[in-house]
Amino acid sequence: MKRVVSLSLGSASRDHRVVADFLQEQVAIERIGTDGDRAKLIELIRQLDGSVDAFGMGGIDRYIVVNQKRFTFREAEQIARAANKTPICDGSGLKDTLERVVVHQLADDPLIRLRRKKVLLVSGVDRFGMAEALVENDCEVVFGDLLFGLGISVPIRSLAGLERAARILAPILTKLPIRYLYPTGEKQETIKGSRFSKYYLEADVIAGDFHFIRRYLPDQLAGKIVLTNTVTEQDKQLLRERGVSCLVTTTPHLQGRSFGTNVMEALLVALHGKKGPLTSFEYLQMIEQLQLQPHIEWFQQAERASVDSRYFLPV
Structure with missing residues (x-):
């Protein structure tokens, strides 16, 4: 074994x-x-x-x-x-491969229809494959790197802007302890309030790292799609309570858990x-x-569907 x-x-x-x-x-x-x-x-x-x-x-x-x-x-x-x-x-290898594939699969999926949707990607620099794939499918993307990583109320609205920010900030930020940039330990279980709720509410899809998504999760997210991974049953219950319509994890569930x-x-x-x-x-x-497949789960009863996500993944 x-x-x-x-x-x-x-x-x-x-x-x-x-x-x-x-x-x-x-x-x-x-x-x-x-x-x-x-x-x-x-x-x-x-x-x-x-x-x-x-x-x-x-x-x-x-x-x-x-x-x-x-x-x-x-x-x-x-x-x-x-x-x-x-x-x-x-x-990082799967973020640059599997997550690109999943976004392209979902672009014209008859139920998700990701193409041309408004997307809040909470951090684009750690998921640049997803970021590029979203833009390639004509999504209107807000990159929340400065919002969620640094707490600066400046959204980035283009790949070019994301690249500029990375060139300037990454050489400095990568020298810092990760606790200054990303929730670790018990901070992963804490919601810090709804400071950036405007960006959640304007989006059709909230995408990216779940700990960043959780960090400023608003009380109400009715009808939203969440595209992420690393969710537990408790995380799914939290999303249900906030009114999320659909959860898509880029990695498959193994015995009820997305790793x-x-x-x-x-x-x-x-x-x-x-x-x-x-x-x-x-x-x-x-x-x-x-045959790794994304996992699609519908939370709201009126929108539940039998979704066959067994896609062919081209090489």
Whole structure:
């Protein structure tokens, strides 16, 4: 049996473990949160290094890639270096491949109809593949990187603007501890108020990292579509209570839970057997081979539908 372990700076309350079959092989998939404790995270990596098939690194990006330019987070790189034998994945490979594919699939889906919708993408720099795919499908996108990452009330409304912001800010921000940019530990369970509710309410679709989406979640989101991943049953109940119409996770549900892209990327690497990240072509091959599908769930009774999301994923 193969074993994939995601070690996260996030809350331990979100921990989960499943055993599932992939390509006629059983794989144990586990998520372990360290409540923001970086030293504990590094120690766990060292303890498990060489005894598991692949690590996911959660709660922090190792890289962000904007228009083929890669920026490396100093803190994440220091954490990743604790693994000498087992490959470690942060999810950036799937964000640039699987998430592009999912957006193109949903563009003309008869129920989702993503094309030309108004979209709030809470952070575009860590999901540039999704950002490009949304723009390619004529969506009117607000990129919330300055809003949700820095708390600055300045929306970005174009890919060119997102690239400019990344070129200027990424070399500085990637040197900071991640806790200044992204909720870790118990902060992942906290809603800080509805400061940016205007942008949620103007959008048809709220997309991107769920912890950022949750951070300023308004009380009412009637009729909205949420496009994300890494959601628990408690997260889904929260969205139902706020009136969200439909939840789409870019990664499939495993025993009722959507794992993060870092976990799913580690799964693909473990199944492939490569001792490091795959190429874009290899990721797409594995996606097709495993028939990975987005998960679509309708919350509001009047809008429930039987959705067949078993798409063919072209390579």
